[in-house]
Amino acid sequence: MNTENNLHIPDVQGSPDKRELPITRVGVRDIQLPIKFNDGRAVQHTVAMAEMTVHLPHDKKGTHMSRFIEILNEMAEFSLDNLGEIHSTMLSRLSAEEGTINLAFPYFLEKSAPVSGMKSVMNYEVRISSDGRADDYGVYAEITVPVTSLCPCSKEISEYGAHNQRSHIIISILYDRNNPITLAELAAIGENGGSCPIWATLKRPDEKFVTERAYENPKFVEDIVRDVAIALNADERISWYSVSSENFESIHNHSAYAIIECDKRL
């Protein structure tokens, strides 16, 4: 379904449409590409899955799919700060009133273990997106922060021990370019919200620390989203957020899940 103008070959997508039906969004998805991502402090190489879509008016038969990919290929680097410009470029090149961009990629931060200080690299799933009209759009940042959660009920009722497990805290925010927050700050907010952060490598004194820290700091899935929400509420740079936690329960074969959504502008 390629679509650019070429002499002597009919432009089927460019022909008029008479069904009187605008299309909410049309475009491409599952575009995998290597990118440079600038997180405001440094540039890192990673691999993204991209989706780009635009609104299509009722009288146009089709959009021009290959233009989306050309835009992606022209970008030297991506950031929360330049996503708005890419959004504007997309709307302009596709002659569209509104649209959506989604870029999902693994994001990496070097962390120091809590006692030994040993450095290792932690991976997070990140999604940056834009949505809206040329003169009224939002840019969003989302990060999945893996943590340990330890059950307060299990600790309270048991003679010793307490069940704990890996949890995924997902924080989404509306990003304000004039009042920026970094992905590293969001990761830290998430890690403070669990019973204990996690690291890629730990020495034994670190393992002792994280075991005891989680036991001293038990949290239900409800506590996790509330404690992260308190931090997000206190941050004036954030006008809209959602925070969810999925606890992959170690004593069940299913998950506990909670989400708080908050629009401070209301």
Place this chain on the structure above:
Amino acid sequence: MNTENNLHIPDVQGSPDKRELPITRVGVRDIQLPIKFNDGRAVQHTVAMAEMTVHLPHDKKGTHMSRFIEILNEMAEFSLDNLGEIHSTMLSRLSAEEGTINLAFPYFLEKSAPVSGMKSVMNYEVRISSDGRADDYGVYAEITVPVTSLCPCSKEISEYGAHNQRSHIIISILYDRNNPITLAELAAIGENGGSCPIWATLKRPDEKFVTERAYENPKFVEDIVRDVAIALNADERISWYSVSSENFESIHNHSAYAIIECDKRL
């Protein structure tokens, strides 16, 4: 994170909370269970993934996770018609003002091949859900309909042949129990929207038929969602819908995608 009342063991979840933060939704997900699903014409056995969540007021520390699973286990069968009752039961048992239920499962329909009439079973992904308050909730049905799509541009510009591929048409509707539509009807609407339906088994005269039918009926991803939208617009039983199509392009390594959302009540 179990939660029922038991003598002499403290009820940690039942204790008060002072953070002044209600939780939008809290509950369980990834509950896999065998179910009987009544589609209005017959009952079929299948396997569902369930998610059940409720709103939690600011002054309650936690919800009672095991009650969700007890509700699921009590159900003799599930249907679009009884999901509202399950929803009410959930809100009542969890003492919650509002909540959400999601059940996703493979759904099967016997189809006859277009020429030979040979019968075979076609599989569809279905999701039924409920969302809202006890006195104001909606029930939703969603079905993923696999079809063949054949590119009009490719047909037009080529001496012979045309690229085609598997596409997934996803139709979601607000279900009206007093004016019901069946999953089989939604599947048929989706299958009429592609270039040609697909079947689990075809004899050679059937394969000739579907090949020629798709070639005679080329559709862009935009055409697919528009043609399905026309059918959904014409159906007075449907007050809200969305229809998307993802074409797993045979000439690219990515997908073309389009979606139309429509609320007739506005």
Place this chain on the structure above:
Amino acid sequence: MNTENNLHIPDVQGSPDKRELPITRVGVRDIQLPIKFNDGRAVQHTVAMAEMTVHLPHDKKGTHMSRFIEILNEMAEFSLDNLGEIHSTMLSRLSAEEGTINLAFPYFLEKSAPVSGMKSVMNYEVRISSDGRADDYGVYAEITVPVTSLCPCSKEISEYGAHNQRSHIIISILYDRNNPITLAELAAIGENGGSCPIWATLKRPDEKFVTERAYENPKFVEDIVRDVAIALNADERISWYSVSSENFESIHNHSAYAIIECDKRL
């Protein structure tokens, strides 16, 4: 790619091939179908993903794809005991010397909680398969058993608590129809191999039990596979097995993994 004989329509697959290259296996995969599975004690309804393939001699151009699906559709029920007959039917209908069948499906067992005795349904991923020639084939059973694992190092070095997590123990065996073992027995062997079994629902006295039981019974991933191997070694019905465990570490974002493979016939 349908393939049955039909008058006046050429049988392309049936034509000879001159490339002198036999094909190790050819057939169909990702066939989703509802099945009845007989586990030797009762019949349960579930949904399977099937793959069926056969060897193709060097002088045949193609196999007859639709015959695989016809065989599946003819089966009233599936079991470890009748998989060999299905295998023979497949080889006979496809005129093939050897082949492979794979059926993967969720399998359910009712379990009683350890203290309260409350009953709930536990889900396991099961795969049954056959491989080989008509006169020399094997039938295999595989079950994924989720358990809790608790780290002995973390317990030993910490003042209190110990990190624990969900683990997946996968047991595969060569099934002997004349000396049968049930999936429920394999599930029990797996559940005895972790630090503690898991249940779909637990009352608070049960949660106390499983927390303390896991703390009293710490196991590295190495201990899990060794302890399961000891049980499988002691069972004379099993002549070949493999057992792996993947621990979804609660203090890391990656897994610990171990596997023991053993052929007692060597």
Place this chain on the structure above:
Amino acid sequence: MNTENNLHIPDVQGSPDKRELPITRVGVRDIQLPIKFNDGRAVQHTVAMAEMTVHLPHDKKGTHMSRFIEILNEMAEFSLDNLGEIHSTMLSRLSAEEGTINLAFPYFLEKSAPVSGMKSVMNYEVRISSDGRADDYGVYAEITVPVTSLCPCSKEISEYGAHNQRSHIIISILYDRNNPITLAELAAIGENGGSCPIWATLKRPDEKFVTERAYENPKFVEDIVRDVAIALNADERISWYSVSSENFESIHNHSAYAIIECDKRL
């Protein structure tokens, strides 16, 4: 489950084991990390999922998990040529007789469209692995090549058109460092094996070309694996290979699948 030596903290993993059971493989999996991959012509940045495991003798209680990750973090770049050295390092540091490394990552090649010459980037899934003893191990390369396949039967029996679809050709080879083959060469062999290669972006003259090329070059799944096998047989640098193709049938909801495995050393 961390494991390095630290004063005054017991080394549980290092203690002896009396169960008399060696462990076939034990280690870590699902380690996500950014890597530089040298494909013999240039270095590209990508993101890998790593698994590293070693054999554990019967008398050792556990392995030292964090050492695996330290080895990964020390690597400046990865290649088919240096994987053997990483393998040796792993066996030495873990005091192991044999082991396995698996690195899976998206790999990118710039391709020129067949008529317009427009350049775009194509993504492939690649897996490089090593397995064996310090003095007797193999290095393997695997690449998944997406192509278009067009059904010969459908073309033959239909008045016009022919069903086609995306297919995944997976080529695995034993890599010989002294007689190297590149991933780009393997990708080209795969792309020649389908009915037509695919590209990330095509102009309309390119789309005309690929549509007609596929129609002129129909292939069953059996033809694809045979034609790739002929190319791999003719290449003296390859002593062992397997080639499979999965065709995501556009007229069915399942796949056609074929595989040829060949050990030229036998």
